[in-house]
Structure formats: C-alpha cells, structure tokens
Amino acid sequence: MVLALKQIFDVVGESQSIDYPLVISDCEIGGLPVFEKPIPVKGRVYNRAGIVMLEVSCEVTMHLCCDRCLTVFDRSQTLPVSHILVTELHSDADTDDEYVVVEEDMTLDLDELLRADILLSLPSKILCKEDCKGLCSVCGGNRNEKECHCEEKSIDPRLQILGDLLK
Numbered sequence: 561m562v563l564a565l566k567q568i569f570d571v572v573g574e575s576q577s578i579d580y581p582l583v584i585s586d587c588e589i590g591g592l593p594v595f596e597k598p599i600p601v602k603g604r605v606y607n608r609a610g611i612v613m614l615e616v617s618c619e620v621t622m623h624l625c626c627d628r629c630l631t632v633f634d635r636s637q638t639l640p641v642s643h644i645l646v647t648e649l650h651s652d653a654d655t656d657d658e659y660v661v662v663e664e665d666m667t668l669d670l671d672e673l674l675r676a677d678i679l680l681s682l683p684s685k686i687l688c689k690e691d692c693k694g695l696c697s698v699c700g701g702n703r704n705e706k707e708c709h710c711e712e713k714s715i716d717p718r719l720q721i722l723g724d725l726l727k
C-alpha cells in the first residue's frame with residue numbers, strides 16, 4: 561500500500577485511517593514461508609501540530625520451525641509500529657529509525673516500511689517454547705513428547721561393556 565501524504569502534511573489536524581492486509585510472501589526460514597497469511601495492519605497517519613505521525617499495529621502470525629526439536633509451529637504477536645514522517649532530515653541526530661523520510665512526491669511505501677520493521681522483530685533463536693528439550697541425539701526422538709532413556713544408557717561406554725559381559 562502506498563500512502564499519499566500531501567494532504568496530511570499540508571493540513572494540521574488531518575488524519576487518515578489505515579486498515580489493510582499486508583502480504584509478505586518472499587520470506588522463508590529453512591524453506592518454510594514464515595508469513596503464510598496476510599498480516600492485518602490497523603492504525604492511522606495524522607498531523608498533530610505540524611508533526612506527521614504514523615501509528616499502526618500489525619497482527620503478525622509467524623509459521624516457524626523450532627531450532628531444537630524441528631517442530632513446526634505458529635506464533636502470533638501484535639507488533640506496534642510508530643514513526644515520525646518527515647520530508648527531509650534536519651540534523652544528523654534525526655537519522656534514528658524513528659524518522660522516516662517520505663518520497664519527493666509525498667508518498668510512502670507502507671509495505672516496504674512495515675516489512676522491514678516486521679523482519680527486524682523476528683527472533684534470532686527460534687524455539688517452540690523456552691524450555692524445549694530438543695531431539696535425542698541417540699534415537700532422534702522428540703524429547704518434549706516422549707522421555708527416552710538413551711542418555712542413561714550411553715553415559716559411560718566402559719559400563720556398557722561391563723553390562724554386556726554380565727549378560
């Protein structure tokens with residue numbers, strides 16, 4: 561979605577609501593499309609006392625694969641996004657992420673901006689749950705689902721030999 565912002569910049573108190581589905585179809589992690597469903601984006605862009613603000617929230621549902629146990633799961637989160645929109649930066653101090661410079665023709669590609677914000681919010685380590693036990697390195701079983709006893713058996717190979725001799 562491209563926002564036409566001339567009116568907003570020109571008229572103090574002007575406001576425009578935003579409500580649309582954002583599609584991010586080209587983001588994959590491990591061959592899995594992360595954003596299967598369109599992301600509902602709701603909020604508004606407004607001019608308050610000459611300052612143009614963008615405030616939206618994105619209902620992000622991510623389709624992810626756990627780094628430890630390889631289970632595929634969905635995670636939903638509401639990501640609030642807010643930026644101050646400017647036609648030009650006035651000082652180096654403004655080069656913050658908070659400030660977004662609009663195009664010369666007073667438009668803003670909202671898809672591109674939100675896409676960057678959403679991708680930045682992705683976790684660097686993906687776990688299905690905080691205390692995921694992962695896969696057993698011996699039998700490959702998912703240790704969240706079934707407790708196996710491989711580790712006990714493979715603690716000490718010398719004990720294993722002893723055990724075999726006693727058979």
Ligand SMILES: [Zn+2]
Binds near residue numbers: 692694
């Ligand atoms: Zn897991």
Ligand SMILES: [Zn+2]
Binds near residue numbers: 696698708709710
């Ligand atoms: Zn096992």
